[in-house]
Amino acid sequence: MKDRGKWISYSDKECISCGRLRVDIWENGDKVCEKCNMNQETKEYENDYREFI
Numbered sequence: 001m002k003d004r005g006k007w008i009s010y011s012d013k014e015c016i017s018c019g020r021l022r023v024d025i026w027e028n029g030d031k032v033c034e035k036c037n038m039n040q041e042t043k044e045y046e047n048d049y050r051e052f053i
């Protein structure tokens with residue numbers, strides 16, 4: 001399981017997958033949509049993401 005560190009804030013950009021303004025920015029630089037779990041840089045779904053909430 002990846003360690004993203006702390007939650008920083010929401011991105012001001014819409015999710016590339018679902019178009020919602022719910023992209024979380026993490027301490028390690030990951031940007032992952034809260035709704036559909038898509039990583040905005042790798043364009044892959046982060047299925048382990050919910051473990052951190």
Ligand SMILES: [Zn+2]
Nearest residue numbers: 015018033036
């Ligand atoms: Zn999304």
